[in-house]
Amino acid sequence: MATDTLKSSTAGAGGLRRVLLDNGALSALVVLVIAMSLLSGDFLTTQNLLNVGVQAAVTAILAFGVTFVIVSAGIDLSVGSVAALSATVLAWAATSEGVPVWIAVILAVVTGIACGFVNGALVSYGKLPPFIATLAMLSVGRGLSLVISQGSPIPFPSSVSRVGDTLGGWLPVPVLVMIVMGLVTALILGRTFIGRSMFAIGGNEEAARLSGLRVKRQKVVIYALSGLFAAVAGIVLASRLTSAQPQAAQGYELDAIAAVVIGGASLSGGVGKASGTFIGALILAVLRNGLNLLSVSAFWQQVVIGVVIALAVLLDTVRRKAGATPTATGAASGPGGSKRKQAAQYVIAAVVAAAVIGGISLWNNGSSGTSTKLGLSVSTLNNPFFVQMKAGAQAEAKKEGVKLTVTDAQNDASQQANQLQNFTSEGMSSVIVNPVDSDAVGPAVRGANKAGIPVVAADRGVNKAKTATLVASDNVAGGRQAAKTLADKLGGSGKIVILQGTAGTSASRERGQGFAEGIKAYPGIKVVAKQPADFDRTKGLDVMTNMLQANAGVDGVFAENDEMALGAIKALGSKAGKSVAVVGFDGTPDGLKAVEAGTLYASVAQQPKELGRIAVQNAVRAAKDKEVAQMVKVPVKVVTSKNVASFK
Numbered sequence: 001m002a003t004d005t006l007k008s009s010t011a012g013a014g015g016l017r018r019v020l021l022d023n024g025a026l027s028a029l030v031v032l033v034i035a036m037s038l039l040s041g042d043f044l045t046t047q048n049l050l051n052v053g054v055q056a057a058v059t060a061i062l063a064f065g066v067t068f069v070i071v072s073a074g075i076d077l078s079v080g081s082v083a084a085l086s087a088t089v090l091a092w093a094a095t096s097e098g099v100p101v102w103i104a105v106i107l108a109v110v111t112g113i114a115c116g117f118v119n120g121a122l123v124s125y126g127k128l129p130p131f132i133a134t135l136a137m138l139s140v141g142r143g144l145s146l147v148i149s150q151g152s153p154i155p156f157p158s159s160v161s162r163v164g165d166t167l168g169g170w171l172p173v174p175v176l177v178m179i180v181m182g183l184v185t186a187l188i189l190g191r192t193f194i195g196r197s198m199f200a201i202g203g204n205e206e207a208a209r210l211s212g213l214r215v216k217r218q219k220v221v222i223y224a225l226s227g228l229f230a231a232v233a234g235i236v237l238a239s240r241l242t243s244a245q246p247q248a249a250q251g252y253e254l255d256a257i258a259a260v261v262i263g264g265a266s267l268s269g270g271v272g273k274a275s276g277t278f279i280g281a282l283i284l285a286v287l288r289n290g291l292n293l294l295s296v297s298a299f300w301q302q303v304v305i306g307v308v309i310a311l312a313v314l315l316d317t318v319r320r321k322a323g324a325t326p327t328a329t330g331a332a333s334g335p336g337g338s339k340r341k342q343a344a345q346y347v348i349a350a351v352v353a354a355a356v357i358g359g360i361s362l363w364n365n366g367s368s369g370t371s372t373k374l375g376l377s378v379s380t381l382n383n384p385f386f387v388q389m390k391a392g393a394q395a396e397a398k399k400e401g402v403k404l405t406v407t408d409a410q411n412d413a414s415q416q417a418n419q420l421q422n423f424t425s426e427g428m429s430s431v432i433v434n435p436v437d438s439d440a441v442g443p444a445v446r447g448a449n450k451a452g453i454p455v456v457a458a459d460r461g462v463n464k465a466k467t468a469t470l471v472a473s474d475n476v477a478g479g480r481q482a483a484k485t486l487a488d489k490l491g492g493s494g495k496i497v498i499l500q501g502t503a504g505t506s507a508s509r510e511r512g513q514g515f516a517e518g519i520k521a522y523p524g525i526k527v528v529a530k531q532p533a534d535f536d537r538t539k540g541l542d543v544m545t546n547m548l549q550a551n552a553g554v555d556g557v558f559a560e561n562d563e564m565a566l567g568a569i570k571a572l573g574s575k576a577g578k579s580v581a582v583v584g585f586d587g588t589p590d591g592l593k594a595v596e597a598g599t600l601y602a603s604v605a606q607q608p609k610e611l612g613r614i615a616v617q618n619a620v621r622a623a624k625d626k627e628v629a630q631m632v633k634v635p636v637k638v639v640t641s642k643n644v645a646s647f648k
Contacts (some may be wrong), residue, residue: 025263025279032283036290043293048425050172055418056285057174058083058237060278062252063259064185065229067277068222070260071189073202073269074123074130076226080252081141082115083234084245088145090235091154091244101157109231115141116227120220138253145246151503151532153243153439164239164443174236178278181232186274194221202269237414241440242464245413247504258309259284283308292422298381298408372402374619375423376432377416379460379505381408383535383563384588385608386434389458392612393432400620402429411502413440420444424451429623430468432615434458438506441465454622458615459606460506468622469629471615473636475507478604479514482583483522485602485638486556489581493524494555497547499540499564500532508532511560511585528554533564540567548572557582562591562603569599577601587639587647595644602640605647610634 037044062079069076090108093099099107115137122133166172189195197218200208209215233252238244261267262283263276287308291301376393378386390406397404405423409416413436423431424447431448435441438461445455445465454468461470486496498515501508519525528551533539540559544567548554557572557580559565565584569576576582577599584591587605594600611634618628639647 025276025283028262029279029283029286032286032290036286036293040290040293042426043290045425048289048293048422050170050175051418051421051425052282052285052289053175053178054172054240054421055289056281057172057178058233058240058249058414059252059255059259059284060178060281061181061229061233061236062249062256063263063277063281064181064274065226065233066253066256067185067260067263067265067272067274068188068198068225069130070257070265070267071202071269071272072198072219072222073205074219074222075134075257075267076116076119076223077131077134077253078115078119078137078141079226079230079233079256080249081138081145082112082227082230083237083249083252084247085115085141085145085148085234086112086231087156087234087238087244087248088148088154088246090160091156091238092148094157094160095154101159104157105160105235108235109228112227112229112231112234113224114227116224116230117220119227120223123223124216124219142246142250146503149244149246149504151246152509153241153245153437153504155439156238156242156244160235161239161242163236164242174240177232177236181229182274182278185229185277188225189272189274194218194225198222199270202271204270240417240443241413241437242443243437243439245437245440245504247411247502248414250412255284258305261309288418289422292405292407292419293426295405298410372400372429372620372623373426374402374404374430374432374616374623375419375426375428376404376406376458376615377409377419377423377434378406379409379416379434379436379507380411380535382410383561384590385561385586385606388588388608389434389612389615392609393616394612395609396613396616400616402616402620404616409436411436411505413437416441417444420448424448424453427451428453430454430456430619432456432458432619433462435460435462435506437504438463454619456615456619456622456628459611460510469618469632471611471618471632471634473606473611473634474514475510476514476517478585478606478636479511479516480518481514481636481638482511482558482585482602482604483515483518485604485640486558486581486583487519487522487525489583489601490525490556492522495526495528495551495553496556496558497528497544497551497554498530499543499557499559499568500530501535501560501564503532508535508560515558515560525556533559533567535561535563537563537567540564541570542567544568544571554580556580559584562586562588562594562600565600565603566590566594569594592639592644592647595639595641598641602638604636605639606636607634 042048066076066079086108089111090104093107094101094104119134119137122128123130163173197213200213201215205215237248259280260277263280265272287305378390381387394404407419416436421444431453433441433455441462442464445462448455449466457467457470459472500512529547531543533543557568559568562584565582568582572580581601583601584603587603591600591603595603614632621628
């Protein structure tokens with residue numbers, strides 16, 4: 001009797017261990033939802049949960065396509081670029097070329113399939129490792145997107161933009177598209193010949209070939225499917241932003257791969273399922289959403305997500321060592337009783353989770369408080385200008401006695417849209433946005449308008465949406481001032497080069513436009529080269545070095561921010577400030593030091609701390625329904641060695 005009891009106990013423990021290993025992603029998702037519900041009273045609301053679904057949609061659709069590749073023991077690093085290229089082709093064809101929208105949609109889908117086909121051909125017939133082949137397509141796809149769009153966002157056709165809207169005013173269409181694509185993925189994996197081929201190739205490619213499977217042809221089809229799903233994801237993403245952004249979906253390929261791995265697929269191939277990938281995408285979305293609501297730094301968010309990915313891979317290793325093999329497909333072999341038992345486990349888990357979450361929701365009801373809460377979404381904190389703007393905003397918020405949550409969009413328009421959605425569902429008193437792109441941020445700001453939350457635009461305006469005020473200096477006017485300053489220094493003649501910011505961003509377009517307008521007044525000055533350096537000092541150094549190789553006798557440099565200007569100074573060496581005049585933009589501390597040292601001739605200073613301070617002041621006034629000016633201009637001035645000592 002004791003022996004029987006011991007065996008039963010051991011079997012029970014082993015069964016529980018097996019269940020936890022086989023359903024680790026689902027267990028993790030339930031734990032995450034419960035934890036976020038306990039930590040934030042704003043998490044478990046209908047609106048916020050819908051936000052999570054919308055924010056997971058693009059990653060999930062990309063991940064469904066990547067699932068096919070990973071199951072077959074491959075990898076696809078190109079899906080983010082392919083998504084951007086497909087959306088750009090659609091917008092360009094329909095808007096610039098006047099092609100009927102339905103044909104433009106077909107062209108976008110064909111573009112995705114073609115990119116995947118090329119990937120598959122390079123892997124199968126070119127014998128390139130999947131990592132190298134898809135890495136090359138990542139670069140080609142992004143480059144073609146920039147070439148077609150000329151680095152600027154292209155308005156998306158209004159008929160297609162409805163894919164980013166809601167049905168009945170509450171059900172997001174991206175969520176429906178995600179569910180449909182998930183069902184298609186499950187059907188392909190579980191009920192088709194190509195699905196079974198994926199598992200056979202991933203399990204043992206040589207055995208699959210010897211058994212008569214045309215492995216090369218099947219791989220081409222697998223990568224083409226990944227390209228198709230990437231095209232759909234690109235269309236959904238561009239629909240949300242109402243514009244095709246040439247720099248959209250950067251880094252999304254890593255999120256897609258992470259979602260597949262977190263969902264239980266093995267990077268060694270042969271294992272994976274649609275439901276697991278879906279859960280993996282939801283885990284990433286819940287993490288980002290919850291951490292935003294908890295005001296966790298964007299930098300720490302990256303750390304947390306990295307840890308989660310590492311733990312997921314570790315779980316995969318433990319699972320394989322333990323002999324646990326997750327069901328590969330919905331139609332995997334096994335006794336019917338096992339399937340019914342697994343289904344019962346899912347139902348019980350769902351009921352328990354719903355009960356716990358419901359209790360937490362009631363306990364947290366009204367816990368958000370009524371104090372003034374402000375949200376600030378900054379385009380990037382990888383730039384001293386915006387770091388200073390954040391510092392000024394935080395100092396003013398402390399002075400005003402209000403809570404300020406700061407998020408970093410990392411120059412990703414879709415990520416900024418997610419952050420603004422989170423602010424809206426959190427019930428912020430007022431929101432401050434420093435747009436990555438003035439057009440792309442419009443739909444998210446309209447959502448805040450609909451919720452009755454006043455929005456203050458900082459540094460850059462918002463198009464096609466209502467803002468309480470715009471606190472900014474004029475980038476176009478600043479560009480003109482930079483042109484006049486550089487031209488005067490050169491005596492109205494000479495050869496100059498231009499370092500541009502991140503392609504497609506409002507700041508780069510506006511500063512470049514102002515400089516181009518201003519330099520026209522000086523026909524003796526010739527622009528011999530201009531290249532983007534992404535507002536980055538290191539890239540500024542590299543790009544300037546390359547341009548000096550191709551263009552001898554450069555007399556002047558205009559950089560669209562101080563960081564790139566400092567990189568250019570490093571490339572120029574002893575020529576900086578002597579035979580070559582460099583003009584920057586922003587008036588950052590490092591830039592002003594260079595002006596004082598004489599290596600940077602001038603910087604168009606915008607006083608970012610003052611900008612952040614005034615933005616918070618106006619956001620507080622708007623939250624209290626007090627009158628605010630339609631536009632507040634922060635003084636801009638050209639700083640040279642003559643006035644740098646007095647500039648603050």
